[in-house]
Amino acid sequence: MIRISDLAAAAAWARPAASSTRSDSLQDPSSWFDHDPACADVRLSSDLPPGSRGLTVEQHAGRVLAFLCGDRDRDA
Amino acid sequence: MAALLSQPLWVDAAQALIDGCVDLPSDEDRVALMAAVCQGLGDELYPAFIRVLWTIGQYGDHSARAAVARALVHALRTGRLPSGRRSAWGGGELSSSPLAYGRTRTFGPIEYVCVWYAQTEPARALSASQFDTVARALLDLLSSSRDARLLYCEKLLADVDDPIGGAFARPTREAVRAMACAWAEGASPADASARFICTLAQAVRGGSGPLYPQAAVAAR
Numbered sequence: 174m175i176r177i178s179d180l181a182a183a184a185a186w187a188r189p190a191a192s193s194t195r196s197d198s199l200q201d202p203s204s205w206f207d208h209d210p211a212c213a214d215v216r217l218s219s220d221l222p223p224g225s226r227g228l229t230v231e232q233h234a235g236r237v238l239a240f241l242c243g244d245r246d247r248d249a
Numbered sequence: 250m251a252a253l254l255s256q257p258l259w260v261d262a263a264q265a266l267i268d269g270c271v272d273l274p275s276d277e278d279r280v281a282l283m284a285a286v287c288q289g290l291g292d293e294l295y296p297a298f299i300r301v302l303w304t305i306g307q308y309g310d311h312s313a314r315a316a317v318a319r320a321l322v323h324a325l326r327t328g329r330l331p332s333g334r335r336s337a338w339g340g341g342e343l344s345s346s347p348l349a350y351g352r353t354r355t356f357g358p359i360e361y362v363c364v365w366y367a368q369t370e371p372a373r374a375l376s377a378s379q380f381d382t383v384a385r386a387l388l389d390l391l392s393s394s395r396d397a398r399l400l401y402c403e404k405l406l407a408d409v410d411d412p413i414g415g416a417f418a419r420p421t422r423e424a425v426r427a428m429a430c431a432w433a434e435g436a437s438p439a440d441a442s443a444r445f446i447c448t449l450a451q452a453v454r455g456g457s458g459p460l461y462p463q464a465a466v467a468a469r
Contacts, residue, residue: 202296203365205259206303206379217264217305219312225268230278233269234285240262241290241297242251 251290253297263304270316279320283331295333296365299358299383306386311393318394325400330357335364354416359387359401360408360425367421367449381442384428388438398432405429420452 225236269282287298305317324330332355356364366380375383391397406429408414409422417425427448432441 201373202300203373203375203379205296205300206375206383208382215260215304215308217260217267217309217313219267219271219310219316221268221271225265226272228269228272230269230273230281230285233265233273233282234289236265237262237269237282237286237301238251238289240258240265241253241294241301242257243254 251294253294257297257300259300259304260308263301263308266301267305267309267313267316270320276320276323280324280327280329283320283324284329287331287333292334295361298331298333299361299387302358302390303383303386306388306390309390314390314393318391318397321391322394322397322400325397325404330404332357333361335361336368354414356416357401357404359384359391359405360416362387363421363425363428363445364417367424368418377446381439381446384442384445385438388432388441392432392438402429402433406433420449423452424449 225233228236266282266286270279273279273282283298286301287295290297302317305314309317321330334353334355336353362375362380362383366375366377369375391401405425409417409426409429424445428441428445431444432438436444
């Protein structure tokens with residue numbers, strides 16, 4: 174079994190060390206993939222809530238995008 | 250161009266994508282949903298789509314992951330895998346300049362994170378730990394469907410065997426091939442991810458090619 178410490182050692186050979194000042198800002202998308210302890214208890218399921226039934230492709234896409242980018246119609 | 254919220258609601262977005270994949274009546278619609286999300290985000294924010302898939306892979310129950318994986322199977326079968334544009338090796342950073350034509354390639358989510366880790370200048374690259382975290386979650390998500398896993402392995406192997414694609418530097422090609430072969434043979438997502446990292450390190454140590462051709466070009 175390979176441990177994460179082994180991977181880090183292997184990675185040191187692969188390329189120079191990355192910047193030690195990783196910002197959480199949106200300028201640094203890599204920080205999105207750091208462990209998020211707030212999500213530890215999250216469970217996503219396929220149980221469909223009533224408000225999500227019978228929507229079109231555009232409406233479903235709009236819901237996803239609204240959680241990421243906000244409601245563009247409202248902001249306009 | 251889309252802009253992310255200062256605090257994107259990743260979990261809600263992931264649940265909304267699952268809801269869409271469960272609610273929509275056809276595979277065509279599900280692929281169209283993922284395409285619409287990626288189009289709405291644009292190339293610069295394609296990592297946000299990967300972050301949503303990562304959230305599903307990490308926190309989704311089996312049926313939730315399977316619903317999304319089923320959509321990805323149809324996307325793979327029809328050549329419409331939701332993809333993001335990045336620089337090909339030797340192409341410099343992503344640019345919207347028309348002169349950048351030919352220097353960028355589109356990558357599906359797994360290939361995208363491989364290139365992000367292996368072929369990006371260090372300050373903007375994924376760390377080994379981040380790569381391992383996201384790669385495992387994506388592989389977990391796809392592993393919830395046998396078809397998705399096998400089809401994606403075939404795609405990865407076809408990509409690395411493409412002699413004129415120009416997307417991967419040689420060490421990256423070797424590492425992607427090792428990961429795909431291990432995953433196809435039944436390795437766990439954790440082991441397949443580790444195979445990528447270790448093979449990449451060995452390929453670089455073996456001097457089989459520059460890992461950061463972009464940086465080499467920029468330094469000239």
